[in-house]
Amino acid sequence: xxxxxxxxxxxxxxxxxxxxxxxxxxxxxxxxxxxxxxxxxxxxxxxxxxxxxxxxxxxxxxxxxxxxxxxxxxxxxxxxxxxxxxxxxxxxxxxxxxxxxxxxxxxxxxxxxxxxxxxxxxxxxxxxxxxxxxxxxxxxxxxxxxxxxxxxxxxxxxxxxxxxxxxxxxxxxxxxxxxxxxxxxxxxxxxxxxxxxxxxxxxxxxxxxxxxxxxxxxxxxxxxxxxxxxxxxxxxxxxxxxxxxxxxxxxxxxxxxxxxxxxxxxxxxxxxxxxxxxxxxxxxxxxxxxxxxxxxxxxxxxxxxxxxxxxxxxxxxxxxxxxxxxxxxxxxxxxxxxxxxxxxxxxxxxxxxxxxxxxxxxxxxxxxxxxxxxxxxxxxxxxxxxxxxxxxxxxxxxxxxxxxxxxxxxxxxxxxxxxxxxxxxxxxxxxxxxxxxxxxxxxxxxxxxxxxxxxxxxxxxxxxxxxxxxxxxxxxxxxxxxxxxxxxxxxxxxxxxxxxxxxxxxxxxxxxxxxxxxxxxxxxxxxxxxxxxxxxxxxxxxxxxxxxxxxxxxxxxxxxxxxxxxxxxxxxxxxxxxxxxxxxxxxxxxxxxxxxxxxxxxxxxxxxxxxxxxxxxxxxxxxxxxxxxxxxxxxxxxxxxxxxxxxxxxxxxxxxxxxxxxxxxxxxxxxxxxxxxxxxx
Numbered sequence: 001x002x003x004x005x006x007x008x009x010x011x012x013x014x015x016x017x018x019x020x021x022x023x024x025x026x027x028x029x030x031x032x033x034x035x036x037x038x039x040x041x042x043x044x045x046x047x048x049x050x051x052x053x054x055x056x057x058x059x060x061x062x063x064x065x066x067x068x069x070x071x072x073x074x075x076x077x078x079x080x081x082x083x084x085x086x087x088x089x090x091x092x093x094x095x096x097x098x099x100x101x102x103x104x105x106x107x108x109x110x111x112x113x114x115x116x117x118x119x120x121x122x123x124x125x126x127x128x129x130x131x132x133x134x135x136x137x138x139x140x141x142x143x144x145x146x147x148x149x150x151x152x153x154x155x156x157x158x159x160x161x162x163x164x165x166x167x168x169x170x171x172x173x174x175x176x177x178x179x180x181x182x183x184x185x186x187x188x189x190x191x192x193x194x195x196x197x198x199x200x201x202x203x204x205x206x207x208x209x210x211x212x213x214x215x216x217x218x219x220x221x222x223x224x225x226x227x228x229x230x231x232x233x234x235x236x237x238x239x240x241x242x243x244x245x246x247x248x249x250x251x252x253x254x255x256x257x258x259x260x261x262x263x264x265x266x267x268x269x270x271x272x273x274x275x276x277x278x279x280x281x282x283x284x285x286x287x288x289x290x291x292x293x294x295x296x297x298x299x300x301x302x303x304x305x306x307x308x309x310x311x312x313x314x315x316x317x318x319x320x321x322x323x324x325x326x327x328x329x330x331x332x333x334x335x336x337x338x339x340x341x342x343x344x345x346x347x348x349x350x351x352x353x354x355x356x357x358x359x360x361x362x363x364x365x366x367x368x369x370x371x372x373x374x375x376x377x378x379x380x381x382x383x384x385x386x387x388x389x390x391x392x393x394x395x396x397x398x399x400x401x402x403x404x405x406x407x408x409x410x411x412x413x414x415x416x417x418x419x420x421x422x423x424x425x426x427x428x429x430x431x432x433x434x435x436x437x438x439x440x441x442x443x444x445x446x447x448x449x450x451x452x453x454x455x456x457x458x459x460x461x462x463x464x465x466x467x468x469x470x471x472x473x474x475x476x477x478x479x480x481x482x483x484x485x486x487x488x489x490x491x492x493x494x495x496x497x498x499x500x501x502x503x504x505x506x507x508x509x510x511x512x513x514x515x516x517x518x519x520x521x522x523x524x525x526x527x528x529x530x531x532x533x534x535x536x537x538x539x540x541x542x543x544x545x546x547x548x549x550x551x552x553x554x555x556x557x558x559x560x561x562x563x564x565x566x567x568x569x570x571x572x573x574x575x576x577x578x579x580x581x582x583x584x585x586x587x588x589x590x591x592x593x594x595x596x597x598x599x600x601x602x603x604x605x606x607x608x609x610x611x612x613x614x615x616x617x618x619x620x621x622x623x624x625x626x627x628x629x630x631x632x633x634x635x636x637x638x639x640x641x642x643x644x645x646x647x648x649x650x651x652x653x654x655x656x657x658x659x660x661x662x663x664x665x666x667x668x669x670x671x672x673x674x675x676x677x678x679x680x681x
Contacts, residue, residue: 003337119147124483126244126270128166128191135186140179142276143375148291162245165291167275169282173233177201180237180276187241199237206232209676213607235281238273245269279375316326380419381431384412388438396442400435430472433457437475440482440521451483451490458498473502474517481521481533488522490537515540516560523563534569551583552576556599558594565598570607586622590633596635600642609643609670612636620633628677637677644670651675 085132090433118137121130136142150163157163170176180200185195201209209232246269275287391399401410416435420428436453458476461468480495499509519540522533552560557576564573577595580587590614600612616636619626628636640647647670654666656675666672 041053042624059272076469093320121147122149125149125164126272128193128244129166129272131191132166132274134181135395136166136168136274140182140187141167141175142170142179144282146636148288150291150295150368153295157241158245159273161268162270163273164270165273166274167277167288169279169284170276171278173235173278173532176235176237176278177206180239183239183274183276193241193244195241197237197239199234200239201232230289232425236285237276239276241272241274243269243271279378284581318394327463361640374423377419377423378427379470381428384416384419385431385434388412388434391438391442393442396438397444398551400439400442400444425460426466429457429460429466430468433472433475433479435478440479451486451494454483455494456495458501462501470507470513473498473507474513477514477517478521481518482525488533492536510547511548512544512549512556515544515549516552518557520559520563521568534567537564537569537572541575551579551585554588557591561594561598565602586624587619587626589626592619592626593632593635596639598631600635600638603642605643608639609638612643612670612673628680637674640670640674644668647674651678 017319118133123134133145137145143165146167148163148165148167150157150165151161153163168179170179177200180197181202184195184200186198187195193557213232227388277285388399390394399410399412416431420431436457454476457479460466476498477495480491480498483491503509519537522536525533557579558577561573564570564576580591595611595615599608602608616628619628619632626632637648647668650665650668650671651674654671656666659665
């Protein structure tokens with residue numbers, strides 16, 4: 001009974017086995033070691049670990065001693081069998097036997113991005129040039145380093161003889177000032193060079209200027225913050241190390257014939273200048289191109305326009321270099337800046353740069369370059385936007401193609417998606433807006449010109465808190481009212497939300513540019529039928545009159561007149577034409593030229609007659625008068641030809657003082673107008 005009670009008290013199967021071994025086998029130290037090997041099932045296919053029961057319930061005793069004896073015998077057999085199987089477990093256990101929290105994943109090594117190589121330093125350059133290039137890249141963290149060797153300039157520049165000029169791009173204004181200060185201290189302590197930094201603000205001077213600016217803004221309110229040239233954000237610091245090794249004594253200058261040609265200081269030593277700029281300022285100034293032009297002036301053959309192969313050149317210029325790079329698999333051509341290296345002694349180049357040109361190369365090279373270089377992504381996006389703004393409406397429709405629904409893409413859109421990949425949406429927002437605005441301006445009716453795309457852009461602008469300009473707001477309004485597949489009510493609801501955001505951010509919404517942009521976009525959207533934009537345009541036109549808005553400028557009037565003429569709304573066209581006299585403002589030559597050409601393009605005799613009859617006398621009374629000469633005279637004669645086809649012929653053949661039937665022809669209105677134009681010209 002004691003043995004039975006002890007066995008039943010141990011609920012674990014392994015523990016009962018250990019207790020039985022104490023009585024059935026001789027004593028050994030191994031008998032007191034608890035076995036923790038897993039027990040396999042009878043089939044041997046799956047090995048499951050033994051689990052201990054956590055229970056306070058004690059098993060009931062068996063009813064008969066026979067059952068107890070037989071059960072004990074079976075347990076002994078099972079123990080022996082399980083022990084044998086526990087020792088023959090396979091050595092290779094599958095990964096599924098290990099719990100997920102014990103599985104060790106292989107180490108993941110992030111692919112290291114190799115820094116761009118440093119610009120090549122000429123072999124015969126001073127040692128300080130090489131150390132300066134390394135310090136600018138490693139310690140100062142400048143990007144797009146380029147080194148100009150200007151020692152061949154004759155006469156030497158005003159900066160000094162044997163000039164080396166290093167260019168670098170800083171990430172921000174703060175980085176620019178910090179890098180310049182660090183460079184000055186490094187030159188002073190390491191090389192004993194006291195350099196001059198033009199445009200550099202020390203920490204104390206910068207704090208003083210910021211404090212004064214804040215005080216002035218507090219006193220003047222918003223009026224004191226309109227000055228963009230505050231002396232803080234220059235974006236350009238020029239560090240001049242001076243001429244190192246300059247000879248101080250004067251000596252006689254001897255010409256080739258051995259005769260004295262004068263006196264002066266010998267041009268010895270070398271000069272080093274470091275140009276630190278932000279990315280925007282560097283692209284704006286483009287100093288490298290100016291110095292390279294002075295270093296390698298174009299020859300006569302290069303300055304002349306090419307005559308041969310003109311048609312092939314025109315065909316090649318139809319495509320953007322980015323599109324050529326995607327469509328062609330030709331190797332990268334030689335850099336144009338180093339193309340004259342063969343002219344220099346020993347074929348040595350004078351320009352060394354770490355900046356790669358994304359306009360050249362195969363599609364694979366572009367994809368690899370844009371996969372990690374975010375600065376090149378921004379540069380490519382800027383180039384794409386500039387290219388898109390240069391295209392005509394027809395070329396824009398072909399360049400943008402179709403996406404999503406049409407599934408017809410173009411090299412332009414493929415490169416745009418590649419450059420935008422992995423960039424934050426806030427960084428690509430203005431570029432996507434430019435594509436949307438150009439698509440609607442060119443009359444693109446594909447799936448990229450929908451109202452949902454504009455709604456997404458507005459939502460991103462609100463959630464991200466982007467600081468957008470007024471031009472961006474006007475582009476969004478134009479995109480809203482020129483979207484395909486949307487009615488006027490839905491467009492107006494989205495436009496009201498955008499105008500509310502403009503008002504909350506301090507922009508005036510009841511202005512001529514907002515009214516003109518909505519009218520222009522709605523009338524030029526191509527919608528026909530009742531309520532397709534004319535009613536909205538009329539309401540906005542009357543609203544501008546009731547609000548007593550100032551006179552629109554001439555570019556705004558030109559766009560309004562073009563939109564009204566496209567829809568045949570001539571009452572509004574002539575009302576816009578008469579806007580400057582109502583405000584006692586003169587009309588320029590360009591506005592008269594626009595109205596004459598617009599009327600002549602309609603080929604309507606009555607409209608051309610009204611334009612010639614009314615506008616010709618008015619142009620003579622402008623202040624200053626607009627003389628009918630040049631292109632204005634040609635546009636006016638074109639209107640006369642449409643209004644009276646025989647006016648010019650009668651003015652040439654019939655004298656002004658003729659009698660009878662000829663007198664009636666000579667006194668016709670447009671015949672007299674043509675004769676007046678010839679007398680004035």
